[in-house]
Amino acid sequence: MEFASYLAGEPWSDHPDCTHPLLAVVAREVNDHISDDARREIAPLATEVIGLNRPDPAIDPLLAREVALAALPIASAERQRVAAVGLFHCEQVLNELEGRPADHVSDRVQSALDGVPDARDWARDFCGAGFGRPKKFSTRSAPNIVHSAVVGIAEAAVRDPDQRLVALLRQSISNCEDWMRRTSTVADEQAPQTRRLASSGNRRGRSRR
Secondary structure: OHHHHHHOOOOOOOOOOOOOHHHHHHHHHHHHOOOHHHHHHHHHHHHHHOOOOOOOOOHHHHHHHHHHHHHOOOOOHHHHHHHHHHHHHHHHHHHHHHOOOOOOOOHHHHHHHHOOHHHHHHHHHHHOOOOOOHHHHHHHHHHHHHHHHHHHHHOOOOOOHHHHHHHHHHHHHHHHHHHHHHHHHHHHHHHHHHHHHHHHHHHHHHHHO
16 A cells, blocks of 8 residues: 555655545555565555555445455354454445345345354344444444454455455455446436536526516
């Protein structure tokens, strides 16, 4: 992320404005939990995160959900519980943003949770107490979900944790590109209608005067 800030012409920082804050969290966490050899693989990705920052509130729960899903089947029991709680929380935030019932769980997330029934049931009981203030999700909950998931993958009893984390970062960048492109397309499609409505309102206001 510091290299990205340099390439973007920003002050040297691992929190550059050119990259979505949670994507930057994923990049920092992956960087901190892989070997030096694997770190060489992610260095070229610095150019790909530049400009990936759009103010879409759905990005945080979408990205945190994908990272938690990657960790869920291979992490330790303790980390699985954290990932499961994180998934329920992401679903709740997305439900609120997209107008679904608060307790709705998507088929994909439900299927993943069913693969770890102990973590699923524990998380369901834990989540009965609620999640606190929604405004804290992007600044506190989502980064914590990402951190625990990345640590869970790094410490998992698998042969290739480095490659899994490198792949996770690549996929996170690709996902953000897709989500932000979709947001941009919707905004472009809505812009003419918004301008027409504004113009119509101005004409009506002038006619009344």
